[in-house]
Each structure stands twice: as C-alpha cells, then as structure tokens.
Amino acid sequence: MLQHLNFLTAGESHGKGLSGILEGFPAGVPLSEDIIAHDLGRRQKGHGRGGRMKIEQDRAEILSGLRHGKTLGSPIALWIKNNDWENWKTEVMAHEKPVNDIPAVTLPRPGHADLAGVQKFGFTDIRNVLERSSARETAMRVALGSICRVFLRELDIEIASHVVQIGPVKTVCEVIEDLNELNEQADRSAVRCLDLKLTQKMMAHIDDTRRQGDSVGGIFEVLASGVPAGLGSYTHWDRKLDARVAAAMISINAMKTVSIGDGLDVATAPGSEVHDEIIKVGDMIKRATNHAGGIEGGMSNGEMIRVQVTMKPIPTLARPLKSVDIKTRESGIAHKERTDACAVPAASVIGEAMLALILTDAILEKFGGDSLTQVKAHLAATGALT
Numbered sequence: 169m170l171q172h173l174n175f176l177t178a179g180e181s182h183g184k185g186l187s188g189i190l191e192g193f194p195a196g197v198p199l200s201e202d203i204i205a206h207d208l209g210r211r212q213k214g215h216g217r218g219g220r221m222k223i224e225q226d227r228a229e230i231l232s233g234l235r236h237g238k239t240l241g242s243p244i245a246l247w248i249k250n251n252d253w254e255n256w257k258t259e260v261m262a263h264e265k266p267v268n269d270i271p272a273v274t275l276p277r278p279g280h281a282d283l284a285g286v287q288k289f290g291f292t293d294i295r296n297v298l299e300r301s302s303a304r305e306t307a308m309r310v311a312l313g314s315i316c317r318v319f320l321r322e323l324d325i326e327i328a329s330h331v332v333q334i335g336p337v338k339t340v341c342e343v344i345e346d347l348n349e350l351n352e353q354a355d356r357s358a359v360r361c362l363d364l365k366l367t368q369k370m371m372a373h374i375d376d377t378r379r380q381g382d383s384v385g386g387i388f389e390v391l392a393s394g395v396p397a398g399l400g401s402y403t404h405w406d407r408k409l410d411a412r413v414a415a416a417m418i419s420i421n422a423m424k425t426v427s428i429g430d431g432l433d434v435a436t437a438p439g440s441e442v443h444d445e446i447i448k449v450g451d452m453i454k455r456a457t458n459h460a461g462g463i464e465g466g467m468s469n470g471e472m473i474r475v476q477v478t479m480k481p482i483p484t485l486a487r488p489l490k491s492v493d494i495k496t497r498e499s500g501i502a503h504k505e506r507t508d509a510c511a512v513p514a515a516s517v518i519g520e521a522m523l524a525l526i527l528t529d530a531i532l533e534k535f536g537g538d539s540l541t542q543v544k545a546h547l548a549a550t551g552a553l554t
C-alpha cells in the first residue's frame with residue numbers, strides 16, 4: 169500500500185541479526201545512529217518484558233545511504249545485531265549443516281503463527297516458522313520509522329503514543345496537544361501510561377498475570393500532529409489514508425483491531441455527536457472537535473491523527489494451552505519458550521514507527537521532491553506549512 173516509499177526487513181529472532189532497507193527516502197535529511205538508537209531503546213522498555221531484553225542492546229548500524237551526516241537519496245541499509253545469536257548459533261540456529269540432536273519443535277502454540285506456518289510451508293519443525301514470525305523483526309521497523317520521524321519533524325509533524333489499557337485496567341485519554349510533552353510523559357511510565365496511578369495498577373496486573381503463567385494484551389494510541397490536510401485520497405480504495413494506516417498497524421505482530429478517532433463508539437452515538445462541526449477560527453477553517461481522528465473520506469483533514477490499536481495477549485504461555493503434536497498427532501500441551509508477559513508498551517513505540525512510515529510515504533506522494541529542501545518548498549507552495 170506504499171505509493172512512493174518502500175522498505176524491506178530480513179532476519180530471524182535468534183539469527184545473526186536484522187537487516188532493513190528504506191528506499192525512496194529524500195536526500196538532505198540529517199541522520200545519525202544515535203537518533204535511531206533513541207527509538208530502539210524506547211521499544212526495548214516496558215514492564216512485562218522477558219529476559220531477552222536484558223541480552224539485547226539494540227543499535228542500528230547505518231551501512232549505506234548517508235554521507236557527512238545527511239541522507240543521499242539512495243537506499244538506506246541498516247543492520248541490527250542480535251546479541252542472543254551467540255547463545256544460539258551452534259545448537260539451534262546453525263546456518264550451515266543440520267546438527268543431528270537438535271529436537272524439532274512440534275507442539276504449536278495456539279494463537280501463534282506456528283501451526284498455520286508449518287501447514288503453509290510443509291515444515292516439520294515449528295522453529296522454521298517461529299524465528300521469522302517473532303516480533304523481534306519489529307526492532308528493524310522501529311529503526312526505519314525513526315529515520316522517517318526525523319524527516320517528519322523537519323516538516324513540524326510530530327508523532328507520539330501512549331498505552332490506554334492493559335488487560336482490564338483502562339485509562340481515559342487526556343488531550344495533550346503538544347505531542348513531545350505527551351511522549352516524554354509516556355516515556356516516564358514503565359507501561360507508557362499517562363496516568364501514574366494507573367501505571368502502578370497496570371504493572372500490578374502484569375505481575376499477577378505473569379505469576380499465573382499467563383500473558384496479557386491491551387490497547388495503545390498513536391497520534392500525529394501538524395499533518396497537512398489532503399494526504400491520501402478518496403479516489404481509490406488503496407490510496408485512502410485510513411486504509412493505509414490500518415494495514416500498517418494490523419501488520420504489527422499480535423494486533424487485532426485498529427480504530428481511528430472515536431472508533432467503536434461511533435456505532436452507538438448519533439451522527440450529531442460523531443461528526444465534527446466546521447468552524448471559523450480567524451481566517452482558518454477548523455473543526456470544533458476531533459471525533460474523526462484527523463481523517464475524513466480517506467484523507468487527512470488537518471486535525472490531530474488519532475489511532476487506537478488492540479494487541480492480543482502474547483501466545484507463548486508459561487502455563488501452555490492444549491495442542492497436538494504435528495509429528496506424532498498425539499494430544500499434548502503447546503511448547504513454551506522464554507517469553508514476555510506483556511509487550512503492549514513496546515507495541516506502542518512500534519505503532520509510532522509504522523505511522524511515521526505511512527505519513528512519510530503519503531507526504532512524498534502528495535508533495536514529491538528528491539530532497540528535503542524540495543519537499544519543504546513544495547509544501548510551502550501549497551500553503552500547507554502555514
């Protein structure tokens with residue numbers, strides 16, 4: 169669904185590392201490995217993560233597309249090393265020849281890609297599926313999204329996120345217009361929740377869940393401010409901005425619903441409470457409210473973009489569910505691995521990255537330009553920057 173920008177990731181969870189390529193990105197954008205490291209660090213945090221995050225110290229190496237600290241307009245290639253590879257390389261992930269005594273994983277986890285994955289490829293070892301279907305891959309998406317974020321910031325577009333719900337513990341979304349402030353506040357919470365009392369409750373719920381050998385999901389919200397009106401288009405189904413945002417969000421591992429603006433509430437409220445009245449503020453045409461979440465008719469309308477995403481509980485359980493062995497066909501319980509009890513806070517940072525990728529694509533599609541200077545000039549010419 170990307171119209172101009174393109175990106176690709178490769179890599180397995182316990183392989184050597186993750187590769188990523190961002191293509192179609194303009195020249196002249198200031199970039200450094202430290203900038204990307206900041207967002208990678210934010211993704212690694214969050215109460216409920218398992219032992220793996222103590223092993224990894226994610227840092228992306230920029231392999232191409234950069235000179236003297238600025239992008240060149242050529243493909244940007246990144247590499248993130250998996251520290252855990254050292255622990256897996258001989259016994260489990262051996263790349264060259266099969267190691268005879270490695271037992272195959274044969275008991276699929278309900279809710280995971282395990283069973284459908286082996287059915288699809290005809291594998292006899294679930295590890296062939298789970299290594300790539302793991303959410304480890306999202307580290308690279310965050311790194312690529314971080315590059316887009318720098319570009320968007322140059323255009324005064326900010327992106328932030330916070331956690332709205334963990335299991336049954338729910339917060340009422342406050343309106344904080346300054347997204348830098350919102351993100352800083354969320355970053356200070358161990359679960360990215362803007363309410364500090366609820367942070368404690370959410371953490372306690374995650375701890376209880378973990379003690380029971382279970383996992384828990386939740387909801388996060390991603391926001392974008394400063395987005396000019398007219399990104400996306402009503403003219404074709406696959407150019408609608410809301411369709412593109414929804415596809416990007418649902419593609420994050422374990423996401424089950426995406427809603428824009430008031431989301432599910434629009435089913436019950438009457439039209440007069442759902443639609444945002446059009447008002448004059450000085451010379452500008454604005455909205456009195458933002459129930460639409462900044463997108464109408466598949467296009468940005470100049471208001472804050474608000475997207476909520478629901479994550480299911482992670483399928484790897486310390487107290488596993490029933491399963492059937494794919495080799496022996498005998499009933500058993502699903503296999504278990506080291507896992508996270510909750511990854512909703514990390515998912516919200518991944519949501520920021522996906523929105524950054526989609527908005528960068530939509531900006532380049534509408535305004536064009538091979539360099540940051542050209543994009544800025546095109547934006548200024550349409551008055552979109554004012």
Ligand code: EPS
Pocket residue numbers: 181218219220221224252301302303304305307484505506507508
């Ligand atoms: C994951 C399982 C855990 C997570 C991992 C995703 O990894 P491991 O099995 O090595 O303990 O920590 O997430 C990451 C490695 C990451 O960077 O987010 C899974 O099964 O998807």
